[in-house]
Amino acid sequence: MYPRNAWYVAAWDVEFAREKPEAVVILGEPIVLFRDSQGKLAALEDRCPHKLAPLSLGRCEGDRLRCMYHGILFDRKGRAVEVPGQDMIPHSLSVRSYPVTVRGTWVWIWMGDAEKIDEALIPETEALDSPNYLMRHGMIDYDASAHLICENLLDLSHLSFVHENSFGSSANHEWSNSPPFVTTLDRGVRIGRWIRNRRYRDGRTVDHWNTYDFLVPGILTMAGYAFPVGTADGLEGAPEAVAQDDVYSITCQAVTPVSEGKARYFFSAGVPRGTDEEARLEQLFKVTLQAFAEDKMMIEAQQKVIAQVPGRNFHPIGADRATTLYQRVARKLEKIER
Ligand code: FES
Ligand SMILES: [Fe+2]
Incomplete structure (x- = not known):
């Protein structure tokens, strides 16, 4: 009874520290929330594609999030932009990113099809x-x-x-x-x-x-x-x-x-x-x-x-x-x- 094409509440915006990524789980999917240098939120799958370590144990670096196991750096879209010790970055080295927005002091995450995203579906609060x-x-x-x-x-x-x-x-x-x-x-x-x-x-x-x-x-x-x-x-x-x-x-x-x-x-x-x-x-x-x-x-x-x-x-x-x-x-x- 949970349509995926819907906005789910992930956190209170005010409770969310700027410096540290935060782990949440919605519909069984582990998600890491973090803020970029402007304080804008990003939400990624909380699972580094390298060895599946949680990115929520990572470190915010400007607009990006670094996995603190072997150091791969991801942008807010979930693409790897730096791999320690090598120049070549495989295209497949990425994690899912989730649309995220703040409305009425709640952090909302769209769990469905990215093409069907519709901010008008955020309930009025x-x-x-x-x-x-x-x-x-x-x-x-x-x-x-x-x-x-x-x-x-x-x-x-x-x-x-x-x-x-x-x-x-x-x-x-x-x-x-x-x-x-x-x-x-x-x-x-x-x-x-x-x-x-x-x-x-x-x-x-x-x-x-x-x-x-x-x-x-x-x-x-x-x-x-x-x-x-x-x-x-x-x-x-x-x-x-x-x-x-x-x-x-x-x-x-x-x-x-x-x-x-x-x-x-x-x-x-x-x-x-x-x-x-x-x-x-x-x-x-x-x-x-x-x-x-x-x-x-x-x-x-x-x-x-x-x-x-x-x-x-x-x-x-x-x-x-x-x-x-x-x-x-x-x-x-x-x-x-x-
Ligand atoms: S598990 Fe993330 S860099 Fe190795
Ligand atoms: Fe009650």
Whole structure:
């Protein structure tokens, strides 16, 4: 369920040192990221063609990367430009290069056909670098398949149970008892849900509108809006209009498949700028970290149980609707590539 003609999140741009190459693995492919002399990123296969040593143990030299085993120097396109001890450089001495770009403070890598590259397919994550929000971010490595994390994010009914002490705390299981509105998009699904009479940590009681897009290959952009109690009554779905002033919290998240049974989860949490912004973000981030530790505990345990009974199928329930629709879209995109 991973179309290759898609942009995958490889790193937080700000976490990325200038001097050192960095190893990442996406869809089982080892990749080395490094910056050239202008700070511009390059991404190459992390495997020197000479003796298959990792180039991520190499050294950045200007716009190039030197393998620190026997010293072959590669340019940002992956071509060998210097071979110690010989003048002749075989044409075949090269590694694959990957298109890489930075958008919304994330480093994105195109894993597919270089001829099909399309920057318009980078999901919109404007909150990540918008001056309107105060954001904080993090990253979690999972010993679990990216599929399981995507399924978790596509079905927030679990907030009532996994997160009964964090995100979903309430006596009446408001998340699992409020079915979402789900629509299919070209590259994913849009999910919205009213939580009526929700009590915020700041003491307010509101009708809370939670809405997010979940897009291939595992990118989530979500906002929560606060409306006066009673707003949701009589509405068939989304509020007629949402304004920046109504935003309570915002988040962008990405699930990157690393290899079989391993994934990397990039997340952020933000609040609108304004009074007490630091305190509001502190409170939100604290509960976010608690909730994501709860998810990790459950999903990694689930992965272990799945491994005990290979081939055993899941039994769907109504809450899986968004997951089913998303997987249908992802499979369709994958099929088009074949
Ligand atoms: S393994 Fe890279 S130069 Fe020998
Ligand atoms: Fe969760």
